[in-house]
Amino acid sequence: MKALVYQGPGEKSWQEMPMPKLIKPTDAIVRITRTTICGTDLHILKGDVPAVTPGRILGHEGVGVIEAVGEAVSTFKQGDHVLISCITSCGRCGYCKRQMYAHCEDGGWILGHLIDGTQAEYVRIPHADNSLYPIAEGQDEEALVMLSDILPTGFEIGVLAGQVKPGDIVAIVGAGPVGMAALLTARFYSPSRLIMIDMDPNRLELARTFGATDVIDSRDGTAAEKLMEMTGGTGVDVAIEAVGIPATFDICQNAIAPGGHIANIGVHGKSVELHLEKLWIRNITLTTGLVNTNTIPMLRQTVQAGTLKPAHLITHRFPLGDIIEAYRVFGNAAKEKAMKVILHAE
Numbered sequence: 001m002k003a004l005v006y007q008g009p010g011e012k013s014w015q016e017m018p019m020p021k022l023i024k025p026t027d028a029i030v031r032i033t034r035t036t037i038c039g040t041d042l043h044i045l046k047g048d049v050p051a052v053t054p055g056r057i058l059g060h061e062g063v064g065v066i067e068a069v070g071e072a073v074s075t076f077k078q079g080d081h082v083l084i085s086c087i088t089s090c091g092r093c094g095y096c097k098r099q100m101y102a103h104c105e106d107g108g109w110i111l112g113h114l115i116d117g118t119q120a121e122y123v124r125i126p127h128a129d130n131s132l133y134p135i136a137e138g139q140d141e142e143a144l145v146m147l148s149d150i151l152p153t154g155f156e157i158g159v160l161a162g163q164v165k166p167g168d169i170v171a172i173v174g175a176g177p178v179g180m181a182a183l184l185t186a187r188f189y190s191p192s193r194l195i196m197i198d199m200d201p202n203r204l205e206l207a208r209t210f211g212a213t214d215v216i217d218s219r220d221g222t223a224a225e226k227l228m229e230m231t232g233g234t235g236v237d238v239a240i241e242a243v244g245i246p247a248t249f250d251i252c253q254n255a256i257a258p259g260g261h262i263a264n265i266g267v268h269g270k271s272v273e274l275h276l277e278k279l280w281i282r283n284i285t286l287t288t289g290l291v292n293t294n295t296i297p298m299l300r301q302t303v304q305a306g307t308l309k310p311a312h313l314i315t316h317r318f319p320l321g322d323i324i325e326a327y328r329v330f331g332n333a334a335k336e337k338a339m340k341v342i343l344h345a346e
């Protein structure tokens, strides 16, 4: 089979690889029909995630069709259409029992990280009963790819951790796929204002079509001041960080209202300066987290009902064999006006 293989920082290849095999009775082999590229894959290619070693097939998102199941898999059979969670979960350990699948003792984020991933014709999924979700006939499978990672991430680590409430003023720093997912799912709770902040004017325009009430181009470095002005000097109730650098965390801590929540989603490679000398008196809550994907079933209901329309995040489509070109487009998102790219195999 063909797969996208990491070859060390800056290097990748679309090449022939051995077919994955069932290793444990709880495994399934899935034939990939749709997959995509995540901002985290770009981090890996920069060498930011050293746990990923050369020879690893990348990718942790996708949908497909069950090719084979181990003898202990009871929920799925050959031919079933499935959605792959970016998080593998055994369903039995202490963390899984608390729905903290991200910290599963025999799983967590391993796909395209510690084991071979979904940017391939076939993938082995451990603990298939818990890590896959059935797709009923007639659903928009392309839209469901957005449920593997970005929608649960924006919702769980941004909106739920940030405790967005009706009437809140919410600022989201970073209008990439994850920030957009936070924007779309924050609307479930009817905030009074949804302010998107980014340096890419195209993404800010797109954010408006997704329901942002205000946008701030942060290229001049005054986003926090603008947020304070826009809120009459009070600050925002919820600040969601969806970039992962000190500058964007600073916007959040400089513009948070008393009693507010800062919900950090971004993967940080450098330490940030936490200004407790200003924050201690403001009764703020700071949360962090790796997505659990325990909200996939709920989000899937909202997609089926048409409340959530994640297909709008898809800007480009390529045959799976053109994945190198898809990486080029996604890696130059501002120039290419790219948000989410879909790779399809049939």
Ligand SMILES: NC(=O)c1ccc[n+]([C@@H]2O[C@H](COP(=O)([O-])OP(=O)(O)OC[C@H]3O[C@@H](n4cnc5c(N)ncnc54)[C@H](O)[C@@H]3O)[C@@H](O)[C@H]2O)c1
Residues within 6 Å of the ligand: 038, 039, 040, 043, 149, 153, 157, 173, 174, 175, 176, 177, 178, 179, 197, 198, 199, 200, 203, 218, 242, 243, 244, 247, 248, 264, 265, 266, 267, 268, 289, 290, 291, 333
């Ligand atoms: N916590 C989790 O479980 C989890 C899961 C998935 C992704 N992530 C992380 O979430 C973050 C966002 O992911 P994404 O796929 O949307 O990434 P992305 O790179 O597509 O989007 C980031 C956005 O931030 C903007 N940006 C960069 N510098 C900025 C600045 N100084 N001010 C304002 N905006 C700025 C960029 O223009 C871009 O639109 C990444 O750090 C990713 O690794 C975390």
Ligand SMILES: [Zn+2]
Residues within 6 Å of the ligand: 038, 039, 040, 041, 060, 086, 149, 150
């Ligand atoms: Zn991801």
Ligand SMILES: [Zn+2]
Residues within 6 Å of the ligand: 089, 090, 091, 092, 093, 094, 095, 096, 103, 104, 105, 106, 107
């Ligand atoms: Zn577990």
